[in-house]
Amino acid sequence: MDRITSARVFVTIVDLGSMIAAADHLEMSRAMVTRYLAQMEEWTGARLLHRTTRKLSLTDAGERTLSLSRKMLAVAEAIDLVEDNQTEEIRGLLRITCSQSLGQTALAGAVTQFLKRHPQVSVDLQMNNRTVNLVEERIDLALRITNELDPNLIARPLSTCASVVCAAPAYLAANGTPNHPEDLASHNCLTYNWFGKSLWHFDRAGEKSAVAVSGNLSANESVVLLAGTLQGAGISLQPYYSAAPLLEKGELVELLPGYQPQAMGIYGIYTTRKQMPATLRAMLDYLVEWFATDEQWRGTLR
Template sequence: MDRITAAEVFVTIVDRGSMIAAADTLEMSRAMVTRYLAQMERWTGARLLHRTTRKLSLTDAGERTLERCRKMLAVAEEIDLVESAQSDDLRGLLRISCSQSLGQTAVVGAVAQYLKRHPQVAVDLQMNNRAVNLVEERIDLALRITNELDPNLIARPLSTCASVVCASPAYLAAHGTPRHPQDLAVHNCLTYSYFGKSLWHFDGQEETTAVAVSGNLSANESVVLLSGTLQGAGISLQPYFSAAPALAKGELVELLPGYTPLVMGIYGIYTSRRQMPATLRTMLDFLVTWFATDPDWQATLR
């Protein structure tokens, strides 16, 4: 890890009186602040802070380290380090995490266009539907579809994700068609396996409804549930961008047209705005523009 940044983090913790305040000042996640402090203590081989529920105080080793860190930062301020953001100079590896469905539908195409502009950059796409720990797994950027943002991380809005409740014609012929969200409670609904019970939320013309659904097939990736839905296994709640081709072909039927499933946000999640690598900054800027202008993606919006 960068010792200059670690020194800045340590000094800011002391000056602001807490790691939370330091994270806000440095525009850095709390997890990253904690990691830099732990690394600083490993480098010095000593505990630097006494931590209590009310305040932080310096140990003897912390006092000595604080003085050295302030000197280090003073020297660093005298050095003019300019990182060129010209496309010809961009290089390095970006590790990006996203779900398989979003990766296949959007991210691979967007990344391919980015790499054409910046051929010296390499991207490692990690397809994973769970919320990965960016610090522990060395992920530079996580693309997530969510309405529940982690306050410890930095999130940049990229787009929105509409959802659709759908089933195959064969399933509906055998089990009937739900007319109201509450009807889903008696149907076989394909759910995500992160939770024992799933709540599907709908906005109607005069009401907001949350329905507890269940079924005999669950998975941690929406493309698996989409495949099961196409096979007639049950009803699923799908990202519209993923289900749109099958809906257009008549392979799936949209259900409950008078009720709109909760719209979610698509975010780029990262750990810190400070000393952001040019590759990450330009990738985020590129994705914002791509999601706003790409005709194929725009066709999946509702």
Template sequence: MDRIVAAEVFVAIVERGSMIAAAEALDMSRAMVTRYLAQMEHWAGARLLHRTTRKLGLTDAGSETLARCRQMLDIAAAMPAPGTADTGSPQGLLRIACSQSLAQAALAPAVAGYLRRYPRMAIDLQIDNRAVNLVEERIDLALRITNALDPNLIARQLGTCASVLCASPAYLAAHGTPRRVEDLALHDCLTYSYFGKSLWQFTRAGETVSVPVSGRLSANESVVLLAAVLEGAGVALQPRYSAAPLLASGRLVALLPDSLPQPMGIHGIYTSRQYQPAGLRALLDYLVDWFAGDSRWLELTQ
């Protein structure tokens, strides 16, 4: 963990009187403040704060650590920010976590453009569909597609992911074509296992319609479900960016054009708004512009 940020967090806790107030002042999640304090106590090898239901108080070790933290922050404040001392162009390494499907369709081409614009930056992509712990795994940015983002997370919406309901011609020939969203209850629906119980939401005639669905196959990666729907395993709700080429070729058929699946937000998740490397700030701005205007992405989502 970053010792400078940890020192800033510890000073904020002491000056503000609580971890909740420190989190608000630093625009950081409460869980992250707790982790930084635990790490400070690990480094010090002692408890730094007396915790009661009413207030926090410094231990002897905490008083000594507070003085050292303030000294460290004074020294850090006198130094130029990383990546700005020479030409003002960001430099350094960013570690990004992303799912396989979004990485292939969007992140890889977007990152290539970013690296051309900022030649002193480097990026390490971590392709995984699970929710990562940014601090423990040293991830600078995690991309996630969801409409149910944890309010305690620090995030910025980068774009929108449109979805499409689809099936293979072979499946439809064998099982019939659903005419209304309510008909999905009669079909094998391929579900995304991270969602728990599957409730697919659509907009029909200006109103939101929620439909519980079930099926015999679920997976935690949309790429796997896409391969299964191509083999006739059932009906799937897929990101349009993944299904678009298969719809154009006729290998998949879009269903229920009068009932549009609810779009989902593409979010960038990071540890703090206030303490961002210049390269991360530049990447967030670049991704917002890329999702809004790159012709390749727009062709896959319209």
């Protein structure tokens, strides 16, 4: 059996979470999907999936095989891609998802300018801060801010997101001002519940450190934590692009100026490199250009 097809079947099973969904998506019989998976396991000499009545999960061998399968498909797709996508017409609908804060501060403006260049394109911009299944939810492009990107994802680096530790003057007047990262442990810090653990990382002259923080308010969106910070609820770690206007007005105060919070990468996530639609490729190319040249955004890079 064809190893490329077997790899594609295996990756689709993992992405969609079931063999039935993979069969429907690939327009194969369920028996054929089962045969391709069995062949993958025979080639690797190991079980790749734990199968229960409710869900599938990867074994350790499956994790390694998934990464290699994605790389193999990427190489195969690059070889197959003989058509010049630049000659295709840039038109149609793009579904894009990103966090509320990035959407409001950057992406709304960037997308508006892109649509002026390409009036035959329309964009459905969905704001949320959860990890979405691009295939199931029919998302063409997801923008994520992270330093822990899943190596199995197909991603293009777009820019960097600087961060700042800040608080309202009222909070500092009532609770004092931290002078060292370690002081944060005794303050009410507003945290992101999707981080899994609340460790804030800092760099001072090449010396890196991390401090565990906690507080009585957590959320999965920085906009919520920013609103709480403005109300004097505590100290938060914010994207600099969100906090900068409030810092300039004096409504927030930057803390620990000698310690640089860890910056994060901004990535465009998509499903496949094979015969990428010209519209999606144009949007990715444009976002790389926009993040690199937009003066307002460049001002957030510090």
